[in-house]
Amino acid sequence: MLDKSIIERFKNIVGEKNVETSSMSLHSYSYDATPGFRKTPDIVIAPHNTEEIAEIVKICNDHKIPLTPRGSGTNLSAGTTPLKGGVVLLFKLLNNILEIDDQNLTVTVQPGVVTKSLIEKVEAKGLLYPPDPSSMNISTIGGNINENSGGLRGLKYGVTRDYVLGLTIVLPNGDIIKTGGKLAKDVAGYDLTRLFVGSEGTLGIITEAILKLVPMPEYKKTMLATYEDIDDAAKTVSAIIENRIIPATLEFLDQPTVEVVEEYNQIGLPTDAKAILLIEQDGPESVVNKDIDKIAEICKELHAVTVSVAKNEQEATALTTARRSALSTIARLRPTTFLEDATVPRSQVAPMVKEINRIAEKYNVKICTFGHAGDGNLHPTVPTDVRDKEEYHRVEQAFAEIFEKAVELGGTITGEHGVGAMKAPFLKLKLGEEGVRALKNIKQSFDPNNIMNPGKMFFEDDEKGE
Amino acid sequence: MLDKSIIERFKNIVGEKNVETSSMSLHSYSYDATPGFRKTPDIVIAPHNTEEIAEIVKICNDHKIPLTPRGSGTNLSAGTTPLKGGVVLLFKLLNNILEIDDQNLTVTVQPGVVTKSLIEKVEAKGLLYPPDPSSMNISTIGGNINENSGGLRGLKYGVTRDYVLGLTIVLPNGDIIKTGGKLAKDVAGYDLTRLFVGSEGTLGIITEAILKLVPMPEYKKTMLATYEDIDDAAKTVSAIIENRIIPATLEFLDQPTVEVVEEYNQIGLPTDAKAILLIEQDGPESVVNKDIDKIAEICKELHAVTVSVAKNEQEATALTTARRSALSTIARLRPTTFLEDATVPRSQVAPMVKEINRIAEKYNVKICTFGHAGDGNLHPTVPTDVRDKEEYHRVEQAFAEIFEKAVELGGTITGEHGVGAMKAPFLKLKLGEEGVRALKNIKQSFDPNNIMNPGKMFFEDDEKGE
Structure with a gap:
């Protein structure tokens, strides 16, 4: 529970109507598209701009209040479930396309812009924004950047990372920084832009982005x-x-x-x-x-x-x-659907599909597999029911074995969904203890109080919420 | 001066003939392609493999010995000048192309491979490795990765960063980590791969790389x-x-x-x-x-x-x-040549060229400008003579003003050459105090003893060596 005086301070920053504390509102933001994870936040705040976000972040940092940024919550790794409570930060008031620049082939956006609407706006000008995650009808660009979303056009065009040229970021200490720019080349210091792409909201809050566009294929x-x-x-x-x-x-x-x-x-x-x-x-x-x-x-x-x-x-x-x-139709089969995205080198797609089928049989679970074969990014999907503890356990075992096999075949535990809370226990499979330690050091250097989306990426306990 | 017992330990690791301590050898590695910076290292070591490098790094870390990795030293930011002495690490024994993978369109290389020879080897298989820095006839892939090198094909094909899929890295504590893989998509944790691309040898030693290839245009x-x-x-x-x-x-x-x-x-x-x-x-x-x-x-x-x-x-x-x-011919005009790479958004190339000409006149220096107009990456180049202190001072003032103007026009202080020691004083122009602080925190998290290529990227003092 947040102190009343802190809630007042948040209200003073963003205005009373942009702060939600009713139990119904809080419940709506207690989960995302990932089954099995749920935790009620203490407050939901919708700021208007970067400066308001910096003020909110400073308060959270001073009082060690967890802060989870959230676009549309379509991610599949429990990345936006506020597992430690605290603040859920919404971007519904930061949803403008600020500029489409024809000469530099860039678009400048706020994080709350819906992916599909961005794609349509630039297409009307003969330009293409390639990253097209399956959830693009409702996902936001801010969410896409935080998760480094992929999509169906990834094989030829790459992923979100390949289209982010510059960011405005509020760091956990309240500092506001700008990285990159409308620049094809920029090597002034470590690549903060790409470090933040895919950082899952654990290092800071992205409040504006400059994205690269390409000419629309004819x-x-x-x-x-x-x-x-x-x-x-x-x-x-x-x-x-x-x-x-x-x-x-x-x-x-x-x-x-x-x-x-x-x-x-x-x-x-x-x-x-x-x-x-x-x-x-x-x-x-x-x-x-x-x-x-x-x-x-x-x-x-x-x-x-x-x-x-x-x-x-x-x-x-x-x-x-x-x-x-595919995902939404499979989801009609049973009450719960787990969709994974173990990824292998393209040449290992056949062995991986065979392994998935073997594992499905071994644990007696139904697995539908589809995905981006061209880039080895497969989505083994299990229709199940989390209330059936015994079956759920078998599903978890099956996925653990799928991750192991993917890494064994030169692949990774997640190609485009992110680690979140869901895959945190498996991160060391891919990176080893040494790699995870390096990541933790980066996290610590940005966010020593661990306020930014805590409980994600790094496995602490088997926390799935309430 | 290094302790004799430490020199012995280095000899035991790599073999006596791969350790150089003669004053002539040391002199050869006291500078790179950047004029105005020089410092004699204590020892030059050429290891055979990742494991040897990890042993060397551990010794350096224990004894706080500076360590500067060096490819061919063609960089233009004094990035490989061993400004704090210590060890220069060479990659001449790590110069093999390990595999060209036709199915996954990747090439796996050791850092000492010369860029041009890699390009020719993959072209023979109908594949293209696009990054083509002007120095590619002698530059190495390891140097290209550490500097995130650009080149003439950057507009359409991007820079080195866009072609690095995976790295083997020795961290300053001696840990060996592997990032990425033969994978088009991988979001397992922060993007360590791209964090290391362009990190100028300040975070760790890259000992192997998996690079992406594309089909050769017909x-x-x-x-x-x-x-x-x-x-x-x-x-x-x-x-x-x-x-x-x-x-x-x-x-x-x-x-x-x-x-x-x-x-x-x-x-x-x-x-x-x-x-x-x-x-x-x-x-x-x-x-x-x-x-x-x-x-x-x-x-x-x-x-x-x-x-x-x-x-x-x-x-x-x-x-x-x-x-x-262009660079080598301009270099014939006068004893010293300074080549910069202030970069602006493409739409600002004309205003930037005008500013460069105005600044040349203001400080009465000759500036030849050429570069990658398509990506706004200009190379204002000054033929001069560092021994003429008065003229050299005017050149420095002119460049300082060029950097300021570039940033003012939405650009950056370096598009493809890196910060090194040369542009360290100007980094905060681009990133602000807050941004530089964030970078320093990253550096500190990887390399608390500041052994990895010290004196680069972060401005400490006006250190140009001896």
């Missing part, structure tokens, strides 16, 4: 290949790249996933196929046509049962929308 | 446009980008630069032109032709006096080689 084509054998699909992924083609999107869906996606979307996906590849290429028309023809050839050589190119934009959108709906 | 065209008016050249740069074309290379040379480059290279550059743009596009043939045609059109619209496309590979190479020779 043309796009979408195709689908179906396989009787998962191995052939995985081999196709490698073969495309070995042929020096980098598609914009190269997605994989296994049979269990296709079944539920088709049941919900009804767009004619072949539910009997063991695996589907959804492939998209963009660029100049002649190049796209040449690439898609070559890809179709490769698919056929590697025993694809069917290879079909979307006839028009509508058909293409139906396909990618179906893929984007 | 076709390339090079062109030259000359201008009577610098403003028109700068406007052309902006107009090309506004037309949604991102050339591979977009270089600017002013008249004083063209004069000296032509005198040395004799390739027919028009020495009467006030400015020259050297433009290169690569990609599929049809796209390159279309882009180059459109760029030629834009150049003419903006009053280019001549626009000519290189007729063949030979002519194209002559042009880019001439550009790459």
Whole structure:
């Protein structure tokens, strides 16, 4: 419980109507999109600007009050669950696109801007902001930056990190710093910009960002290949790249996933196929046509049962929308859905999918696997019920083994979702004790009082909240 | 002076012949490519592998012996001058390309590999490693990573940072950590990989790197446009980008630069032109032709006096080689050459060039300006003589004012050369006291004994050595 005088100080900073303390409000911010984690915060505050945030942060730092920044809470690592209580900081009043700069190909945004709306605004000017996490209809740019979000276009275009040029940051001591700028090159000191991208709100509060844009590709084509054998699909992924083609999107869906996606979307996906590849290429028309023809050839050589190119934009959108709906459709099967993102080198996709299937059988859990095959970023997804303790335990064991296997195959415990509270116990699998120690030292150097999103990234106890 | 017993311990680790203590050897490593800085180290050591480096680092840490890692010493920020003495660590025995991975499009290298030789090796496999600093014929990949080197292809392809996927690092406490991997996506903890890229050897020793490759573009065209008016050249740069074309290379040379480059290279550059743009596009043939045609059109619209496309590979190479020779040819004019890399947003190239010319006049110094106009990364270069104290003082004042102006225009004090000892006094211009404090805290968290390349990045005293 916060002292009344502190609540008054917060109200004086942001105005009474931007402070919420009712139990209903607090409950709404006690969890995020990640199942199994919940903790009621003490207060929810929506500041107007960087200066107000600096004042709030100073109070929190002085009184060692935990502070969890939160965009739309769509993350899948319990990254925005306020596990230690305290303040939840909202960005709903910081949701403006401040400038689209045609000459420097940049957009300057506040963190509360919804990803999709940013993408649409810049597309209207013939520009592309590539990072497109599946949650982009509701996720915010601030959340994307804090989690270093990926998406379907990551293979060709990279992830959020590759598009952040500059940040305004409030540090835990209340200092306001500006990093980078509208600059393609800047080596003045350590790369604070990229250190903050993906830092999960544990080092400071991002209050403004300069993002890089690229020219909108003139043309796009979408195709689908179906396989009787998962191995052939995985081999196709490698073969495309070995042929020096980098598609914009190269997605994989296994049979269990296709079944539920088709049941919900009804767009004619072949539910009997063991695996589907959804492939998209963009660029100049002649190049796209040449690439898609070559890809179709490769698919056929590697025993694809069917290879079909979307006839028009509508058909293409139906396909990618179906893929984007994978999580939400699987979520309809059971009360709880765990979605992971163990990631391996592209060449290890086939062995990893096999391991996932073996592990599913070993622990007797249903695992639907889909994901960004082109960059080895798989999403093994388990429909379950957290209230069934025995089954839940098996699910946890299965995931632990999946993480171990991913690292064994040269991969990582998380490709795009972040560590959060969810994967904190597994961080040392990837980085070793020495690596985790180095990260903890960085955390300590920025936030000695551990007020910034505590309980995330670093495993302290098996804290899942209330 | 190092204790004899410590020298013995170093000899035991790497073998007697890989330790140098003769005054001639020590003298060779007392300076780098940056004029005005010199300090004799106590010992020069060439280890064979990561484990030996960890042993050396532990000894240095225990005894607080300064340690400066050094590739070829081509940096221009005094980044490898051993300003506090101690150990210079060489990578000449760690110079192997360990693996080119066709499926994952990666190359795994030791830090001592020469940049050009890496580029040639991967090109032979139809792959491109884009970062191409002007010093690439002799610079090493380890140096490139520590400085986050740029180059002529930065506009389209980005800088070294964008191609580093994973690192093996010896931390100042002797811990060995591995970051990243052959992974397009990895968000397991803070981005240690990018924190180390550009950290100038101040946080640890990089002993191995996994680099990203891209497919080799199938076709390339090079062109030259000359201008009577610098403003028109700068406007052309902006107009090309506004037309949604991102050339591979977009270089600017002013008249004083063209004069000296032509005198040395004799390739027919028009020495009467006030400015020259050297433009290169690569990609599929049809796209390159279309882009180059459109760029030629834009150049003419903006009053280019001549626009000519290189007729063949030979002519194209002559042009880019001439550009790459700018520094070395200017260096022939006077005993000392200072080359800076103040960088501004692309839209500010014209105002910045004007400011540079104004400042040259104000302090009565000759400044040749050339550089990567497409990414706003300019190289104002001053041929001078450090022995002429009065002139040298004016040069220093001129550069200080150039840095101030660059930051004022939304730019930075260094785009690709690094801070080193040279620009340490100016770091707070860009980052503010608060930003520099944050960087110092990071440094302190990794290297509490300040053994790693001390005297760099952070301004302590006006230390230029002996």
